[in-house]
Amino acid sequence: MVNPVLLIALPLLLAFVSIVFKAYKNNLLVFGTLLNAGLVLTLNKGQYIIGGFQPPFGINLVLDDFALTGILIINGLFLVITLMSLEKLEGFASVLLVALAGLNGLVLTGDLFNLFVFLEITAITAYILSSASKEYRYAFNYLVLGTLGSGLYLFGLIVLYAVFGTLNMADLSVKMAAVDASQLVLPSLLIFIGLAVEVKILPFNGWVKGVYSGTNSLVGPLFASVYAAGMLFVFGRIFAQVIPLGTYLRTSLVVLGALTLLAGEVAALSKTRIREILLYSSIGQSGLIAALFLSGLVFVAVMQLVNNALSKAILFTVAGQMADSTGTDEGEELQGAFLEHKIAGVGFTIAALSLIGLPLFYGFISKMNLLFGIFYSDNYWLPVVILLGTVIEGTYMVRLLVKLWTPGDEGIVSEKAFATERPLTIQSSKVMGIVVLSVVLLIGGLLPAVIQDNLTDSGSLLDEVTPAYLFDLKGGQ
Amino acid sequence: MKRIFALVLVAVVGILLFSGIYSMEGFPRYGEAEVSERVSMSYIDKNVTRENQEVVFGVSENLETGSANIVTSIIVNYRSFDTLGEVTVLFVSALGVSLLFGSFEGRLRSRYKPNFILRTGSKVVFPLILVMGAYIFIHGHLSPGGGFPGGSMIASAILLMYLADEDFRVRIDDFKKTEGIAGAMYVLLGLVGLMISNYFLSNFLDTGTVGTLFSAGIIPVVYVLVGLKVGSELTGIITDFLKGEVE
Numbered sequence: 183m184v185n186p187v188l189l190i191a192l193p194l195l196l197a198f199v200s201i202v203f204k205a206y207k208n209n210l211l212v213f214g215t216l217l218n219a220g221l222v223l224t225l226n227k228g229q230y231i232i233g234g235f236q237p238p239f240g241i242n243l244v245l246d247d248f249a250l251t252g253i254l255i256i257n258g259l260f261l262v263i264t265l266m267s268l269e270k271l272e273g274f275a276s277v278l279l280v281a282l283a284g285l286n287g288l289v290l291t292g293d294l295f296n297l298f299v300f301l302e303i304t305a306i307t308a309y310i311l312s313s314a315s316k317e318y319r320y321a322f323n324y325l326v327l328g329t330l331g332s333g334l335y336l337f338g339l340i341v342l343y344a345v346f347g348t349l350n351m352a353d354l355s356v357k358m359a360a361v362d363a364s365q366l367v368l369p370s371l372l373i374f375i376g377l378a379v380e381v382k383i384l385p386f387n388g389w390v391k392g393v394y395s396g397t398n399s400l401v402g403p404l405f406a407s408v409y410a411a412g413m414l415f416v417f418g419r420i421f422a423q424v425i426p427l428g429t430y431l432r433t434s435l436v437v438l439g440a441l442t443l444l445a446g447e448v449a450a451l452s453k454t455r456i457r458e459i460l461l462y463s464s465i466g467q468s469g470l471i472a473a474l475f476l477s478g479l480v481f482v483a484v485m486q487l488v489n490n491a492l493s494k495a496i497l498f499t500v501a502g503q504m505a506d507s508t509g510t511d512e513g514e515e516l517q518g519a520f521l522e523h524k525i526a527g528v529g530f531t532i533a534a535l536s537l538i539g540l541p542l543f544y545g546f547i548s549k550m551n552l553l554f555g556i557f558y559s560d561n562y563w564l565p566v567v568i569l570l571g572t573v574i575e576g577t578y579m580v581r582l583l584v585k586l587w588t589p590g591d592e593g594i595v596s597e598k599a600f601a602t603e604r605p606l607t608i609q610s611s612k613v614m615g616i617v618v619l620s621v622v623l624l625i626g627g628l629l630p631a632v633i634q635d636n637l638t639d640s641g642s643l644l645d646e647v648t649p650a651y652l653f654d655l656k657g658g659q
Numbered sequence: 660m661k662r663i664f665a666l667v668l669v670a671v672v673g674i675l676l677f678s679g680i681y682s683m684e685g686f687p688r689y690g691e692a693e694v695s696e697r698v699s700m701s702y703i704d705k706n707v708t709r710e711n712q713e714v715v716f717g718v719s720e721n722l723e724t725g726s727a728n729i730v731t732s733i734i735v736n737y738r739s740f741d742t743l744g745e746v747t748v749l750f751v752s753a754l755g756v757s758l759l760f761g762s763f764e765g766r767l768r769s770r771y772k773p774n775f776i777l778r779t780g781s782k783v784v785f786p787l788i789l790v791m792g793a794y795i796f797i798h799g800h801l802s803p804g805g806g807f808p809g810g811s812m813i814a815s816a817i818l819l820m821y822l823a824d825e826d827f828r829v830r831i832d833d834f835k836k837t838e839g840i841a842g843a844m845y846v847l848l849g850l851v852g853l854m855i856s857n858y859f860l861s862n863f864l865d866t867g868t869v870g871t872l873f874s875a876g877i878i879p880v881v882y883v884l885v886g887l888k889v890g891s892e893l894t895g896i897i898t899d900f901l902k903g904e905v906e
Contacts, residue, residue, distance in 0.1 A: 197747075198842035198843035201754075201838060202836050233736065233860045233861050234708070234862070236707065238698050241740045241741065274758070277755070280747060280751045280754070283747070284747075287744070295741060296740060299748070303744060303748055307751055310754070313758075345686050345687075347693075347697030365683055368683065
């Protein structure tokens, strides 16, 4: 039986080894990501104890369907993105290995302080990767905000520990549910703000614009799909399973998520640079997914999360590659760029359409389900907001696609001669990665059962807010 | 204006936090927490996996964690996974510093040379600080301190040498190798625990008599590794920060 702690321990071990054998660090990274992606497929669900001390005294890893979906997405996408952009690694191989360990830890851990440790690890690797753009001011800005966020999370956690005397998620959720939720507004809010910085919820997402808009074809997809997915899984774990929110607090946080969705989409509409459009779309999607988690609709939130992660991996890879090879990602300058790169163009189009939620693609299935889910929960204003967001998203995405496929101004017949003269190159490794990811989106759209079967349980397990596992306060090994 | 606004904002947030915490039912007043209802009680009694027994310093044998220092028993035994994480936090921070300053060269110099008493005196103090640092991390399971403070002390000795002697250099590659090897050993120790007792980072060695130097199973081993790792890591960070910027 494979213990999921290996997903954390092995990349960490390779990271330490890569410092000693510097010359082989890129090989070690590739080996580590392959190993992890392989290990994920061999795991069995269950609770895994670390150190031999029964929780809540010791730390445990919880591998339920929710966490399993999370590590599948994280390790799979990490592998594809790393292999697509190996030439962009520069000195970051060791950092990426630590990041992989940290992201797996985030999703797997069943202990709130252990989560803080992994939050720190993951965030620090993100600060380092964000300095790859050489825009140190933005990276520093992110560092300050992110550190403040983890500080607030820790503060909220300290208050919870002072009151309940335990750090274990399952133990804490039982004890918290027994207390009047209005007594827990302060720690819940502190933890929410702490995570909101990384999840990119208004008004705590000031760092996103500077950091995301300069990312290359390696860091961009890593941030927008892998890191975003990891942080959202944590957010969902905590606010759908561990911390019970009072009605008022819950409603106001859902409103905050919906506002983030609208603000992100509206901001994206007014942008012309491709990466800026995509980053505001990422903010919007994060707001949507956070709102779904907060409404208790875990199943559809996970679906939308998967859809967003897959799509953004393709979109940011192509956008980053455009900027890397032509020096700009201004939509106007790149007219007709896909005429020379049809496969990458089709992949980009599939990702964009799936993100909007058009039929044939996985995004349609996820958006259908989430709208049904919200209607069934008797919420009638949130679907309106989501549909409005979708219309805006469709507008700017289709506008961008038209520009990239058909050069020339409006009203004139498009000709190849109008196409951009900038030398766009897309390596075959990237094209292959894009094809793989697009095929997954297509399979998800045409044969939803394939992806659904993996996700169905995760919903049924978490839709009840009761914890998946319970134990006595005293217990032996 | 901006500063006044910031000041008012900080004051308002501070008041909200204080009043919020102290109006919470169940938030214990200072010194009044009921320890017997918390997980920490079992850490103190060392009875997570066994029946409650009296723990006597220098007498009790083969406890679930043989560390006389209760804080150490939590950090390196009950919650050792967190410590591995914190070790990684420092590791990746040092990695970031060295990536950031990778292209920088040379080192800072001040206008005046250090005087001869500082130069010779620091050479006398240097080995003493090293010994003190090593003592602290070797005795982490018995007395206050442990891998992190001990390692920091070792790095502070290096910093003293940097300040006292402008021509002082360390072979940074050796420190990096120490760092990597010590970190890898910590993970390997965890994996050995996983193989022997099926729990990652389990204390698979005999824990001996509480209060003696050779006790507490893998705890002293881990603390020596952490001490070496933190010492060489902070040395690396100090060395990187002393580099000058190339125009």
